[in-house]
Amino acid sequence: MRQPHHPALEDLTLARALKALSDPVRLRIVTTLADGSERGWGEFEVGVSKSTLSQHMKTLREAGLTKTRMEGTRCYVSLREDFDTKFPGLVPAVLALTGPGRR
Amino acid sequence: MRQPHHPALEDLTLARALKALSDPVRLRIVTTLADGSERGWGEFEVGVSKSTLSQHMKTLREAGLTKTRMEGTRCYVSLREDFDTKFPGLVPAVLALTGPGRR
DNA sequence: CACCTTGTTCGTTGTTTGGCGAACAACGAA
């Protein structure tokens, strides 16, 4: 596959986003991306196999939370800013709870 | 059982709360309670059997989102205000997205 | 007491989830 599929804003649902956020591994990934940075797959130390990580990344991407960019054989992920257009305040609220000092 | 069990604030987890909110039926229940009112089981028109509804109510209660009060054979539910002490802003953020005009 | 109403629990069914390793695809480098 060239670049992976990203759903349109109008296809996103709140329940789907909340479900994507409701797994500890995925929550950690989103938290790591909170600073707006773009990260490679290998930078996540979440303690799961690469196939499992791949599935989590797919879940986040299809929920509209993240954007994945392929470069050669590498993948990079970052938060989708336009998610906040669809569901304003949701991600900030969650990040405020997982941010510095909290978990 | 007399009154049902409600978990202590320190036993609540963010992932658990998000998962509880990630089901359309439970999201509708929470949305209905957004005005701070207390509702009886029968007031929810969510299209599931009473046994299924009972399970959803249990899920919400154990996630710390709702408070259940028994009166005779009837049950009444409302949002737990102290949830916002543990996870400030989370429920308001979700309610803002499901409130008037949205779904 | 008998009966009705209201929820909970139990047992069942089918689906989804989260995890893994193995196999595959794609690219870059030697």
Add this chain to the structure above:
DNA sequence: TTCGTTGTTCGCCAAACAACGAACAAGGTG
């Protein structure tokens, strides 16, 4: 071209989930 690296996909499995009806418990009411 042949490797090695990096993700994805493909079974596969156990656990969790969501749903239902039936059976049960507990209060009211007649």
